Amino acid sequence: MEKDNQLFEKKKIGVYTVFSAREVYETLKIEPINIILCEYHLPKIKTSTFLKKIKTIKPDVELVFLSEGATLSNAIDAMKDGAYDFYEIPVKPRLLATVIEKAIEKQLLFLEKIELEKKVRGMFNFEDIHGRSKPMQYVINLISSIAQKNTNVLITGETGTGKEMVAKSIHYNSPRASKPFIKVNCGAFNEGVLESEIFGHEKGAFTGAIIKRVGRFELADEGTIFLDEIGDMTLSTQIKLLRVLQEKEFERVGGNETIKVNIRVLAATNQDLNKLIEEKKFRQDLYYRLNIVHIEVPPLRDRKDDIPLLVSHFINNFNEEKEYAIKGINKNAMQILLNYTWPGNVRELENAVEAAMALAPGHVIEAKYLPSFLLLSQPQHADFYQIPQHFTLQEAEKEIIRFTLEKTKGNKSKAARLLGIGLRTLQRKVLCA
Ligand SMILES: Nc1ncnc2c1ncn2[C@@H]1O[C@H](COP(=O)(O)OP(=O)(O)OP(=O)(O)O)[C@@H](O)[C@H]1O
Ligand SMILES: [Mg+2]
Incomplete structure (x- = not known):
C-alpha cells in the first residue's frame, strides 16, 4: 500500500480512503476529489444509484470500477451509466496511475472548455450566489472586480452568511478556476495536526507518521487555498503561514526539502480579528498580508429582501435532491420568515425550509409546517400567541x-x-x- 501511495505521491495525486457510499458522498462535498476508484459490487446500494448520486454531487467527477469476477455485461452497464472505466482486479498500480492521469486530463479539458465559454460570453457566472438586495449586489460586484486579480482576500461575516460560497465563487471566476480549490478548516484540528494538514509531513516526523504526507499547500499549487476559521489558528502556526505568504515556500513537518508553491490565499472568519490582534491572539503582520481585499458578507437580517429569492432557490434544490414536489410557500409562512431575525443567517433559513418541506404533506409550505422557534418568536401584533417556554x-x-x-x-x-x-x-x- 505504501509503495502504491509513493507512486501516487510522485505524480502529486492525493489519496483518500473511505469505506461506505455515505462517506464517499460526504468526502466529495468537502474534498477536491477528481476520481473515485471503487469496487463494482457495492453492498447495500445499486451501482447505478451510486453513480447517479455522485454525479449529482459533483458532475465532473470520474469513476473507475474495479472488480473481481465481473462479467462483460457488468462493465457495459457501468459504462452506460456514466463510469469512466472498468478494470478486473488485480490491476497494476502503474496502470491505475495512468488511468487516473488520463481521467484528470479529461476533466481539465472540460473545465478549460467552461472557462473558455465564460470568457467568450464575457461574463462571470455568479448565479449560485442568490441576492438582489443592495448589500449583496455590492458583495457580488466586489467579487467580480477582484476575482481575476491575484490578490489575497479576507472574507468576514457572521456564521452561515455565505463566506465559503464567496470564496468558491472567487476561485471559480479566477484564472485559477481549472486548478484546485483546497479548503482547510483551521478550527477543526489541534496545532500539530493542522500544521501537518497544511504543510504535510515526512515519514517518521513524529510518532504515527508512518508514511510521508503531501500537505494542502502542495495540493493547492497553482490553485487557491481557502483557510477557513483563520481566527482559530495558534500564534506559532500563524508565524509559519506568514512565511509561506511572504516567501512562497515552506518545508514539510520534519523535512528539509524546501517546497515552492504558487498559491492564492483566501481566508475567512466569523471572529473580530482586530479584537484578536488587540488581545495578542492574532498577528497584525499576518492580518495585513491576508487582508489585501476585505469582503464583509452582511447578515441576513440586513438584507431581508433576499429571503423570498433564497427560499425559492432552496425549494428548487430540495425538490431536486430529495424528490419533493413543493411548488411554493404561502403568504403567511413567508411573512413569518420575513419577521424573524435569523441569527444563524442563510444556513438557518436553508434548514428551516428543508424542515418545512419535509413536514408539508401537500404542494405548499404553510405556516404550521415551519419550525416552532419561528412561530414562537413572532412579534405580538402578528397573528400568533407568544407564550414563554416556562409557562404552565x-x-x-x-x-x-x-x-x-x-x-x-x-x-x-x-x-x-x-x-x-x-x-x-x-x-x-x-x-x-
Ligand atoms: N447567497 C446565497 N445564495 C444561495 N445559498 C447561499 C447563499 N449564502 C449562503 N448560502 C448557503 O447557506 C449555507 C451556508 O453558507 P456558507 O457555508 O458559505 O456560510 P459560512 O459563512 O461559511 O458559514 P460558517 O461561518 O458557519 O462557516 C450553504 O449551504 C450555502 O450554500
Ligand atoms: Mg464556512
Whole structure:
C-alpha cells in the first residue's frame, strides 16, 4: 500500500480512503476529489444509484470500477451509466496511475472548455450566489472586480452568511478556476495536526507518521487555498503561514526539502480579528498580508429582501435532491420568515425550509409546517400567541384568553367563538383568572 501511495505521491495525486457510499458522498462535498476508484459490487446500494448520486454531487467527477469476477455485461452497464472505466482486479498500480492521469486530463479539458465559454460570453457566472438586495449586489460586484486579480482576500461575516460560497465563487471566476480549490478548516484540528494538514509531513516526523504526507499547500499549487476559521489558528502556526505568504515556500513537518508553491490565499472568519490582534491572539503582520481585499458578507437580517429569492432557490434544490414536489410557500409562512431575525443567517433559513418541506404533506409550505422557534418568536401584533417556554398550561390558557379578548376589543361572545368554547365557560375562566 505504501509503495502504491509513493507512486501516487510522485505524480502529486492525493489519496483518500473511505469505506461506505455515505462517506464517499460526504468526502466529495468537502474534498477536491477528481476520481473515485471503487469496487463494482457495492453492498447495500445499486451501482447505478451510486453513480447517479455522485454525479449529482459533483458532475465532473470520474469513476473507475474495479472488480473481481465481473462479467462483460457488468462493465457495459457501468459504462452506460456514466463510469469512466472498468478494470478486473488485480490491476497494476502503474496502470491505475495512468488511468487516473488520463481521467484528470479529461476533466481539465472540460473545465478549460467552461472557462473558455465564460470568457467568450464575457461574463462571470455568479448565479449560485442568490441576492438582489443592495448589500449583496455590492458583495457580488466586489467579487467580480477582484476575482481575476491575484490578490489575497479576507472574507468576514457572521456564521452561515455565505463566506465559503464567496470564496468558491472567487476561485471559480479566477484564472485559477481549472486548478484546485483546497479548503482547510483551521478550527477543526489541534496545532500539530493542522500544521501537518497544511504543510504535510515526512515519514517518521513524529510518532504515527508512518508514511510521508503531501500537505494542502502542495495540493493547492497553482490553485487557491481557502483557510477557513483563520481566527482559530495558534500564534506559532500563524508565524509559519506568514512565511509561506511572504516567501512562497515552506518545508514539510520534519523535512528539509524546501517546497515552492504558487498559491492564492483566501481566508475567512466569523471572529473580530482586530479584537484578536488587540488581545495578542492574532498577528497584525499576518492580518495585513491576508487582508489585501476585505469582503464583509452582511447578515441576513440586513438584507431581508433576499429571503423570498433564497427560499425559492432552496425549494428548487430540495425538490431536486430529495424528490419533493413543493411548488411554493404561502403568504403567511413567508411573512413569518420575513419577521424573524435569523441569527444563524442563510444556513438557518436553508434548514428551516428543508424542515418545512419535509413536514408539508401537500404542494405548499404553510405556516404550521415551519419550525416552532419561528412561530414562537413572532412579534405580538402578528397573528400568533407568544407564550414563554416556562409557562404552565394554566398560564398559557390565561395568555391565550387575554390575547383573544384584546383582539376582539373586549367582546366576549366573539372571543368565545374564536376560541371554540361557550360564552359561559369563557366568563367563568375570566373570573377565575
Ligand atoms: N447567497 C446565497 N445564495 C444561495 N445559498 C447561499 C447563499 N449564502 C449562503 N448560502 C448557503 O447557506 C449555507 C451556508 O453558507 P456558507 O457555508 O458559505 O456560510 P459560512 O459563512 O461559511 O458559514 P460558517 O461561518 O458557519 O462557516 C450553504 O449551504 C450555502 O450554500
Ligand atoms: Mg464556512
